[in-house]
Amino acid sequence: MKDAAVPFRVVLVGCGKAGQRFLRALRYGACAERYLVTGLVDPMVDRLESVKGEANAYTDLATALEAERPDVAVVCVNEEFHWEALRKVLACRSIRHVVCEKPLTKDMAELQALGPAVWEKPVSVNFCERYSYIMDDYRDWLREHDAEVSRIEFFWGKYRVRDPRPTMGVLSELSHPLDLARVLLASPASELLELSAASSTFSDFSVTGLPAADDVSVTGSIDGVLVSGKSSFLWDERKRRIVVYACQKESGNTWQVVLNFDAPRWDDDSMVVYEINPCGGERQKVAEKRYRSSDLDPQVRHINKLYRYLLEVADTLAERGRSPRFADAADARWAQVALDEVASLAGDENTRGRYAALFGPEVSLTERKIEAEA
Ligand SMILES: NC(=O)c1ccc[n+]([C@@H]2O[C@H](COP(=O)([O-])OP(=O)(O)OC[C@H]3O[C@@H](n4cnc5c(N)ncnc54)[C@H](O)[C@@H]3O)[C@@H](O)[C@H]2O)c1
Structure with missing residues (x-):
């Protein structure tokens, strides 16, 4: 049975290294049949332009969520910005699943500050070795x-x-x-x-x-x-x-x-x-x-675990498949x-304190290198 909402509309937040790996996976094969990346968000405009393809580009997440009404948000910003991005995507009514890079938040205090929202919407974390x-x-x-x-x-x-x-x-x-x-x-x-x-x-x-x-x-x-x-x-x-x-x-x-x-x-x-x-x-x-990556289809090479993870998220959205193994x-x-x-x-x-007694209050790798070279 085909889900009426397929392809699921995706907004991807953070187009750096991790975000671009997600993009490759979302735009390939069976993932491309189930997902449509409609919006990309990143404050780095050049980066956005280089990867946006058919998607709309935004430098502001709230604007992207308002305009795109996505089913899925993929959060790939640096760890210190996870909380802020999660807060916004969890509050977005159209969102049916949040995929987030690890760890979900920088620390427990931030997770608690997300409040009940994090338990009310399906959220999963990219521990892709699973x-x-x-x-x-x-x-x-x-x-x-x-x-x-x-x-x-x-x-x-x-x-x-x-x-x-x-x-x-x-x-x-x-x-x-x-x-x-x-x-x-x-x-x-x-x-x-x-x-x-x-x-x-x-x-x-x-x-x-x-x-x-x-x-x-x-x-x-x-x-x-x-x-x-x-x-x-x-x-x-x-x-x-x-x-x-x-x-x-x-x-x-x-x-x-x-x-x-x-x-x-x-x-x-x-x-x-x-x-x-x-x-x-x-x-x-x-x-x-x-298992050798060279044996994989070149399109999915080096992103195979991520690709399998995303397919399983799509299965859960369509209420298909066995119980998911994602985190x-x-x-x-x-x-x-x-x-x-x-x-x-x-x-x-x-x-x-013990560490400082041995090496000084903080070790500077670069200063040490300079000292060594001097
Ligand atoms: N699961 C894995 O194996 C794996 C591997 C690498 C990185 N990561 C995780 O991925 C996340 C990102 O790491 P990365 O290596 O891609 O870093 P990166 O610096 O390459 O990319 C982060 C991107 O987020 C953008 N960004 C920052 N604030 C933003 C905001 N408010 N809205 C939108 N975009 C914003 C930055 O401009 C940058 O383009 C981190 O949580 C990291 O731990 C996971």
Whole structure:
């Protein structure tokens, strides 16, 4: 049955890197049949002009919402502007679904300030790794082997020093592996992250020049399973890896499941499973799944997970398909609570004080470089 409202009218807010990835996905294939991007919003007029195509261009969101009466808003502005954009799109009567880049808001206070509106309209957050094919392989493998997860380690970061895009800091990056860890555990949003330790470093790495967290380490548990890992914006290259330990109670078999995302290019995802010998810990590879972006249709290459996410949003709008796997408002809130906990434990005066005793009140990456060169 065809939805009378198809194609859904879309206003996309923020036409930077993330926004342009969304645009590509919205304008391709089955997405293009279900969505019509009618309005684009960004204060950068040159950027708007270069991507607008058939859409109307606006520098003001309220004007765009008033003129376009969209069904869907896609919010891809920098994190510090999420709240303001969300407030406006949630108040727009025509909106039937809000797609938002992660994290939903910069912190919990902003989420609370959105009030009940965020629970009244369908909202989802772009934790797009949920749409990797290896997530299906992982679930199948766990089920086939009757395996239970006993521990999760993650490494999630990249190089973002003086990147021209303003950022709230590495907690934005950390939201991905935290969300994924909970999905890998199939744990409900009611089970909060129990944090036992977190530490962070701060520097002027961001283009804003203001001190922000650039690196964070976290140890805690979800549903009683130990989860620990690290996120950074100071690594030499992108790394998005989750290592899951799983065991089968009756046989005592133990496995290490290594999930790699976007390595080396977006959508180059892999899952490798090793069986661990209890005597000596020797590992034997027992399963391997690899997906190459080069095998995908070029039009959807490097945006495949995003494309699948958008198709599922369209299915829910048309009340079709199975229950969606996207991160909804409850999932977004879970991540927000976890990030706030990490921020208060890792960024408190005590941590900063100890850090300052070692390196001075704030580390300036650029000054250090100048010192080193002098
Ligand atoms: N899910 C992912 O894997 C992923 C990857 C990269 C970025 N992101 C997220 O995407 C968001 C944007 O990041 P980016 O890398 O695209 O940054 P960007 O700087 O490239 O783009 C942001 C755009 O928003 C515009 N903007 C700012 N204020 C606006 C407003 N009030 N109204 C309309 N437009 C406005 C800016 O002019 C800019 O063009 C962030 O939340 C970031 O965390 C997510």
